[in-house]
Each structure stands twice: as structure tokens, then as C-alpha cells.
Amino acid sequence: MINHVGDPLAAITELRRVVRSAGRVAVTVWPHPPPEAQSLWGEVFDAAGVDRRAVAAPTVHADRDFPRTPDGLTGLLDQAGLTDVRCAPITWAHRTDPDAWWSGPANGISKPGLVMETQPAAMITRIRAAYDELTARYRGPDGLLALPTAALLASASVR
Template identity: 35%
Template sequence: MTQADRPGDMRATVRETYGPADLSAVPVFAGGFINFGYWRPEDLDGPPTVDDRIRSQQDLYRRVLDSAGPLAGGRLLEVGCGLGVGCALAIGEYGPARVTGMDIHPQQLERARRANAGLLDGPGPERLRLVRGAAEDMPFGDGEFDCVYSVEAAQHFDDLARFAAETARVLRPGGRAAVTSFFAPDPGAAPRLAELLDTFADGLDIARPPSELTGALARSGLTGVRCESIGASVWPGWDHWLSGQWKPGTWPRNFRLAWEQGLLDYYVITGTRA
């Protein structure tokens, strides 16, 4: 286990971005969700509103949770839960018995506890729990979950093979995994992505092909592993939202350029524990 894999020893860029810098408070990530969004065609007509933006982020969660199959009564784990607002959405709309939100960053978990105080401290059975842990070293028992999902966090994981192995371990037989994030279809794209996008240049995001994760999941015991591009529902809408805050040619606008050049795309990856 390397230092970066231990929950207390995050890479410096991850520690700063999700700690003191508090990415969740940046207006571009309105609503406390930290993802690029899953956009509807009509969202591209006219200036995007904050309501459009929040809905796009909620819809990305719905896209992932829908791909995991029926979730009512199940035990769910979100890897990289951030403020836990996606956990709350899952509880409110999908009827699981309980959702566990896991994040490597203690400051994110503190914010998540404040944001979800009603779910954590309310009467009745515990519907939400928040746990500190790394994607590569999950603090859970074997077969503890019916579904493991992750929304726009895998681009930060140090070791996708270990994440896949841990996902397989904590899933019950027949349990489902659903992961969405952005990957580099061309394994040689890393230098160009670092030129275009600051988050790849500073090491916050790691350029890897989606096959690195799909192959690792299959080797770890998941069957029916599927990888679907959803970039057409992510990048144009994200860029449209950015257009009201960032000028063309600034680095955040280069996400769409990287997609158009085939350097980057967005995927939903699913599989079932054998």
C-alpha cells in the first residue's frame, strides 16, 4: 500500500481541492453536487439557469442509479460521496434500505454530515451512514452491499485495479456496480490533456482509458461488464453552462475541445458480481 492509498495520505491536489479550497462551494457546481451534469437537449436552448445546472447534476446520478437496476430495499455504497447530496437523492427516489457514503476526505465528510443532518439524526432506522475510506481500501466486510456506485470520482483514484477488486469484494453475489467518470480513450493522450486542462496538468485528474477499469472489473469477478459513452449528453451541456462564466479559450472550456478531438470522453461502466 502506497502512502497515497491510505485514507490519511491523499495526493496534495486532492487534499487541497476537496479540503480548504472546497470545490463544492464553487458556483459552477451549484447545489453541492460536484459533477459535470447529464444535460437534456432543451438545456442548450437559451441561457442556462441555476435550476438547469442543479437538475443536470441530479440527472447524472439518476442515469447511474437507473443503470444499476432495481434498488428498492437494497444496501447501497457510494464511493467518493462528497457532500452526500447524491446519497440523499438515492434515498429519496430509489427506496433503498440504507445508503453508505464513503469519502477519503475528512473535511468533505464533515460537510456531508452538516448537509444531511436530518437523515443522520432523524427517527427510525438509519437510512444514511457516512464513512471515511479509500476506493482502494474499503473499510467494509465481504458481500456487504447490493450495489456499489460512484459518480465522477474515478478520475482521482490512484489504482483502478484495486478499486475494482474492492468493489467485487464488498458486493454480494448478484450485486451491481455502476461507475461514471471521464476517461481518455487514447492511452497516449495524457501529454495533450495536460496541455489543455489544468486538472490533468496538476495531477488532480488521471488520464487512463476506460478499458483499464472494465478489464479490472472483469478480472475481479464481475460479469457482463459494459462501457457506454454518454459524452454527447455531458460535454455540450457542460460547455454551455460554462459559457456564461468562462471565455472561449480558457482552460475549463477545453473539456469540450478535448472531447471533440477524441482525447477525452465520459462513460457509464456497469457489471454484476458473479
């Protein structure tokens, strides 16, 4: 959830405030560099020839951001006053129907969705063709995608 707030430190500080003493807080973030599932849309847009520079996606202001690394995330939890901070990457294959994975961005969801909303119909057709081509390597015999992905999972104690 820390990926989706404008002030990550304030969000963690608020979590610390509302969790009882001796409780634990756990958060996840997408790591940097992004795993295949998160970088796939950039590959699709590049293959289709989409110019993404004109799309202003929301970002965390530089003075409130932190590195999306284990050290960056543990540093954020430390800074919020939490103790016994632990962080580890977790990996899995996100299994999904190709049309379901397409439908989020095609309906304006997430940063790829912001890009798709600005494209003319002809470009959407090119994006879909690139999507079908690039996701083929992840399709199993059942037709589902198995997209390698990862997150950083951090937990800490509240004093």
C-alpha cells in the first residue's frame, strides 16, 4: 500500500500510531528495479511505439520519496520510529487470464491505464498486438499467464 500514498513516511507514522503497543506493522512495495510483471507494460508500449513522455502519472514528491530497495524500506520504517525492522523480497508467479490483465489498463487503471487513455483507437490496436506478442512467452498450456513478480515485505514492532 505504500506504493499508493503521496507521503509514505506519514502513512507509516500513522500506522505506528494506530497499532497497539507491542503490535507489528507490515507493508509491501514494488521493488526497483521492477520485476517482469511490473516492467511488462513498458515493454508493450515501447514495442507499439507509444510516446509516454506526455502522460503525467502521479508520483511521490522527491522530498517524500524513498528508494524501493530493502535498505530504503527499512530506513523508512526506522524513520517512523518502529523497531525490530525486517525486510525481505518475496517472489511469485502472478497467474491471470490474459484478458483480465489487459482489462485494467484498457479501462484506465494504474499508470499504464493513464497512458492507454491518451491513445487513439489505432494505437490501442497496436498496443494490443504488442501485448499479445510479448505475453505469449508467459502463457501456459491452460492459456493463463504466469508473470514473474516480486515485492518487498517489511515488518516492524511498535514500542
